[in-house]
Amino acid sequence: MNTNYHDDNGDEVDSMLCIPFSRLIKSGFIITKCSDNTVLFVNVGGEAVKEEGNCAISVVADRFFDGGDVLRTDERIIDAGDMPAIYQSARFGNFSYRFSNLSPGEYFVDLQFAEIVNINGPKGMRVFDVFIQEEKVVSALDIYSIVGANKPLQVVDIRVSVGLDGVVVIRFQGVCGSPVVNGICIKQASRVPDQEEHEYVICSNCDTEIEISSCQKQNIRIKSTAKLERKIEELKNLCQLKSEECYQAWMSLTAANEQLEKVRMELDNKYFQNLRLDQAMGKQAAKLKDISSRYEYDKKHWLASIRELERKVETMKQEHSQLSSEAHNCADSIPELNKMIFGVQALVAQCEDLKLKFSEEQAKRKKLYNQMQEAKGNIRVFCRCRPLSKEETSAGYATVVDFSAAKDGDLGILTGGSAKKIFKFDRVYTPKDNQADVFEDASPMVVSVLDGYNVCIFAYGQTGTGKTFTMEGTEQSRGVNYRTLEQLFKVVEERKETFTYNISVSVLEVYNEQIRDLLATAPASKRLEIRQASEGFHHVPGIVEAKVENIKEVWDVLLAGSNARAVGSNNVNEHSSRSHCMLCILVRAKNLINGECTKSKLWLVDLAGSERLAKTEVQGERLKEAQNINRSLSALGDVISALATKSNHIPYRNSKITHLLQDSIGGDSKTLMFVQVSPSEQDLGETLSSLNFASRVRGIELAPAKKQVDANEHQKFRLMVDKLKQELRSKDDALRKLEENLHTAEAKAKDKDQLCRNQQEKLSEVEVQLASKTELSRQLEKQVLRLSRGMKEKDEICSKFQLKVQEPENKLKDREHTASMTLQHKEQSTYSSEKLQVTPNMVSVLKAEKDSPNIRSLSSTTRTINVESELLKGTDSLRELRRKKQIQSKGSENSFNSFLLSAPLVDKRVPSAESNKARQIDPSKAFSRITRSGTKSVTTGQRAFSDNNFNRDQVRGGKESSSRLKMWLR
Ligand code: ADP
Ligand code: MG
Numbered sequence: 025m026n027t028n029y030h031d032d033n034g035d036e037v038d039s040m041l042c043i044p045f046s047r048l049i050k051s052g053f054i055i056t057k058c059s060d061n062t063v064l065f066v067n068v069g070g071e072a073v074k075e076e077g078n079c080a081i082s083v084v085a086d087r088f089f090d091g092g093d094v095l096r097t098d099e100r101i102i103d104a105g106d107m108p109a110i111y112q113s114a115r116f117g118n119f120s121y122r123f124s125n126l127s128p129g130e131y132f133v134d135l136q137f138a139e140i141v142n143i144n145g146p147k148g149m150r151v152f153d154v155f156i157q158e159e160k161v162v163s164a165l166d167i168y169s170i171v172g173a174n175k176p177l178q179v180v181d182i183r184v185s186v187g188l189d190g191v192v193v194i195r196f197q198g199v200c201g202s203p204v205v206n207g208i209c210i211k212q213a214s215r216v217p218d219q220e221e222h223e224y225v226i227c228s229n230c231d232t233e234i235e236i237s238s239c240q241k242q243n244i245r246i247k248s249t250a251k252l253e254r255k256i257e258e259l260k261n262l263c264q265l266k267s268e269e270c271y272q273a274w275m276s277l278t279a280a281n282e283q284l285e286k287v288r289m290e291l292d293n294k295y296f297q298n299l300r301l302d303q304a305m306g307k308q309a310a311k312l313k314d315i316s317s318r319y320e321y322d323k324k325h326w327l328a329s330i331r332e333l334e335r336k337v338e339t340m341k342q343e344h345s346q347l348s349s350e351a352h353n354c355a356d357s358i359p360e361l362n363k364m365i366f367g368v369q370a371l372v373a374q375c376e377d378l379k380l381k382f383s384e385e386q387a388k389r390k391k392l393y394n395q396m397q398e399a400k401g402n403i404r405v406f407c408r409c410r411p412l413s414k415e416e417t418s419a420g421y422a423t424v425v426d427f428s429a430a431k432d433g434d435l436g437i438l439t440g441g442s443a444k445k446i447f448k449f450d451r452v453y454t455p456k457d458n459q460a461d462v463f464e465d466a467s468p469m470v471v472s473v474l475d476g477y478n479v480c481i482f483a484y485g486q487t488g489t490g491k492t493f494t495m496e497g498t499e500q501s502r503g504v505n506y507r508t509l510e511q512l513f514k515v516v517e518e519r520k521e522t523f524t525y526n527i528s529v530s531v532l533e534v535y536n537e538q539i540r541d542l543l544a545t546a547p548a549s550k551r552l553e554i555r556q557a558s559e560g561f562h563h564v565p566g567i568v569e570a571k572v573e574n575i576k577e578v579w580d581v582l583l584a585g586s587n588a589r590a591v592g593s594n595n596v597n598e599h600s601s602r603s604h605c606m607l608c609i610l611v612r613a614k615n616l617i618n619g620e621c622t623k624s625k626l627w628l629v630d631l632a633g634s635e636r637l638a639k640t641e642v643q644g645e646r647l648k649e650a651q652n653i654n655r656s657l658s659a660l661g662d663v664i665s666a667l668a669t670k671s672n673h674i675p676y677r678n679s680k681i682t683h684l685l686q687d688s689i690g691g692d693s694k695t696l697m698f699v700q701v702s703p704s705e706q707d708l709g710e711t712l713s714s715l716n717f718a719s720r721v722r723g724i725e726l727a728p729a730k731k732q733v734d735a736n737e738h739q740k741f742r743l744m745v746d747k748l749k750q751e752l753r754s755k756d757d758a759l760r761k762l763e764e765n766l767h768t769a770e771a772k773a774k775d776k777d778q779l780c781r782n783q784q785e786k787l788s789e790v791e792v793q794l795a796s797k798t799e800l801s802r803q804l805e806k807q808v809l810r811l812s813r814g815m816k817e818k819d820e821i822c823s824k825f826q827l828k829v830q831e832p833e834n835k836l837k838d839r840e841h842t843a844s845m846t847l848q849h850k851e852q853s854t855y856s857s858e859k860l861q862v863t864p865n866m867v868s869v870l871k872a873e874k875d876s877p878n879i880r881s882l883s884s885t886t887r888t889i890n891v892e893s894e895l896l897k898g899t900d901s902l903r904e905l906r907r908k909k910q911i912q913s914k915g916s917e918n919s920f921n922s923f924l925l926s927a928p929l930v931d932k933r934v935p936s937a938e939s940n941k942a943r944q945i946d947p948s949k950a951f952s953r954i955t956r957s958g959t960k961s962v963t964t965g966q967r968a969f970s971d972n973n974f975n976r977d978q979v980r981g982g983k984e985s986s987s988r989l990k991m992w993l994r
Pocket of ligand 2: 488491492493601630
């Protein structure tokens with residue numbers, strides 16, 4: 025009997041069926057095999073089928089489904105049984121069937137399958153599970169591997185219990201590719217099939233029950249047992265072998281893992297080292313950038329400065345050349361300058377000569393002036409008559425003075441009736457003449473004091489006739505004293521080029537023949553006496569000599585003296601009239617041209633009243649006072665008289681006043697006397713007395729003989745005076761011209777000198793500047809050179825640093841490369857050592873070991889890196905670096921991944937002889953498979969290496985490998 029109900033892959037086929045007593049039948053549906061208790065038969069994906077004859081089975085159209093698609097074919101299904109049509113339509117995809125309204129109880133489900141090709145459905149492999157009531161009834165069913173293409177396959181007698189809800193749910197779920205089913209048949213279970221009870225076996229190909237004898241049965245059993253025992257023995261040996269292999273592999277894997285770990289650690293170290301280097305490089309780059317930017321900035325700055333300096337140097341050079349040319353010009357003009365110097369020297373000599381001449385001329389002028397003054401008279405007498413006072417006018421006093429010939433210096437006094445006495449004076453001032461008129465005539469005399477002559481001006485007359493008025497005056501109409509000093513300062517200012525003057529003022533009072541210093545702040549300890557210091561110079565030792573610089577100071581001094589003047593009391597006039605007030609102006613002059621020094625005095629004397637003693641009704645002290653006044657005035661008269669008569673003896677010492685005025689009256693000295701008279705008839709006697717005294721002083725008696733001067737002589741004298749005057753004027757002009765010439769020559773010489781000096785200074789200055797600028801530019805150039813050298817050094821350092829950075833990077837890359845190479849090599853060596861003996865089980869072992877500590881350590885390392893990367897997320901740059909590193913290390917990671925994948929690859933690369941064996945593909949099947957997949961160029965061998973194939977093997981070997989691993993671990 026050729027009953028072959030168990031073929032070689034019977035075990036594997038059985039492992040697909042999860043429900044006991046369910047069977048696979050590798051042929052089509054046979055109606056006769058179908059029992060009467062069929063509840064429902066669905067032609068999946070097709071229409072209802074009505075069979076002819078006595079068969080009561082009705083196949084209904086495709087209903088009850090949920091999901092999936094329909095596929096149909098017109099291909100002939102080989103060995104399709106009685107109803108081939110049901111195999112020509114099918115449902116594929118993920119779908120389920122729900123049958124309801126079934127009465128509760130036990131049922132059998134038969135499933136009709138066929139691997140139909142040349143359809144419009146999905147190509148490729150179909151491995152799928154079938155669940156009934158959510159219980160897996162068929163596991164990883166691959167129709168093709170069992171029956172091939174276009175052949176039917178039945179899974180029958182899948183026992184299922186239907187509950188009170190009367191529902192049966194059949195779900196198809198793909199494991200690889202989409203599930204497919206052609207028919208579903210639900211049968212009422214009347215009995216539990218028990219093959220043991222039967223005396224027959226069922227053919228697995230045609231489901232035919234074959235009756236066998238007990239002997240045969242015994243033989244089969246024995247054979248089967250022996251076969252099984254042999255198989256168990258073989259399997260044990262194989263298991264032992266595989267366990268050892270596994271152990272070896274595991275050991276080598278552990279070692280590889282350790283090495284991998286090491287490499288990883290090293291890689292990590294390198295990575296961090298690289299990171300650090302990157303950071304350092306980044307810093308250095310930033311530094312370098314900073315330095316270079318600074319350098320750029322400095323360079324720009326220095327370039328600008330250099331340019332500026334160059335420009336300056338250029339301009340300086342230009343200036344220098346200009347100055348040089350100027351200097352050359354100057355040098356060229358030196359002969360001219362020399363000529364000029366000679367000219368100037370000649371001018372100076374001329375000037376000296378002129379100076380000499382000028383001095384001589386000045387002396388001559390002085391002499392002439394003096395002569396002129398002398399010609400006018402060294403003693404001059406001016407008569408001044410005051411106006412009638414209000415009192416006199418109101419009292420009705422008449423005027424006894426006749427001014428009809430006043431212009432000629434004649435003053436007539438009406439002595440009573442028609443009698444008229446004529447007095448002759450140098451000048452006669454009427455009451456109408458003011459202070460300025462009076463001074464105008466006195467001023468030439470005053471100026472003599474600056475020429476070194478002593479001058480004395482005094483006012484004589486009865487009290488109340490205007491002595492003080494003439495000399496001091498009032499603030500509104502200043503007198504001679506003030507005007508004299510004013511004139512002096514004016515002339516001093518005019519002569520400041522040629523003379524320096526030192527003017528000091530003393531104010532004295534002579535009272536009762538005693539000298540009193542009116543400027544002294546404290547009373548003198550001893551009597552002031554007159555001493556003769558040198559020939560012709562008398563002075564009072566201890567007297568205050570107030571130095572005056574300007575007219576303001578003069579006024580202050582005058583006021584101080586006036587205030588200090590003793591005030592007596594009598595019934596005629598105030599005390600001032602009883603004393604002589606004397607203002608002494610001491611002039612020290614220096615001729616700046618010839619260095620001649622002179623010392624001269626100007627006395628301005630306000631004499632005491634000259635009224636006769638009889639008029640004063642005084643006794644004792646007042647009498648003595650009056651007597652002293654009279655005596656002193658008489659003495660003055662005597663002195664003047666003696667001088668006029670050119671007497672041998674001049675009685676200066678008879679009174680203090682004449683003694684004081686000794687060097688200012690007589691000789692070269694000029695004397696001017698103002699005789700003050702009253703116009704009132706009341707004062708006629710005193711007026712006559714005063715006029716007589718004055719006439720005596722003038723030295724001209726009223727006597728006609730003396731009065732009448734010879735006309736020819738006079739004319740001659742006048743002519744001489746005029747000539748002298750003219751000469752003087754022309755000399756003055758010439759002098760002035762000479763002075764001007766001298767001044768201009770001097771100024772020119774000075775200017776030239778100054779110009780020459782300035783140019784020389786400028787030249788030396790510019791030379792110094794040029795030298796300093798050249799030095800500066802040289803320094804700047806040096807600095808720039810230094811800077812550029814520094815920059816070069818920096819560049820070199822940077823490039824060195826980059827090289828340094830590159831070195832570890834290259835090393836790292838090398839290491840990574842070597843690591844990956846080693847790994848690959850190891851892989852290959854492992855493979856070669858295994859000599860392609862790794863079976864799909866090995867993959868399962870590797871898969872199982874994913875959870876082993878070593879693998880876990882690997883994954884933990886990966887996790888560590890991830891954590892590190894999390895830490896590094898702090899900065900973008902670090903993340904960026906990390907990203908770069910990831911890109912860089914992708915190769916290494918790939919190598920690592922490839923290592924991880926190497927386990928499946930082991931499976932992939934192993935020639936699937938066994939899998940082929942397991943699948944038992946015959947050439948015709950393989951060919952049909954090619955046509956089914958529709959891949960023309962892909963060969964069967966190539967397909968065996970595809971991932972899908974791996975999955976298929978993996979799935980298949982899953983269960984077995986896990987049990988083997990468990991065994992090995994034990
Ligand atoms: P003396 O000093 O001689 O005693 P004063 O100078 O004091 O006299 O003069 C007496 C008065 O006469 C004063 O009030 C003075 O103002 C007045 N007087 C004198 N001379 C003149 C003059 N020429 N014009 C106007 N008034 C005068
Ligand atoms: Mg007076």
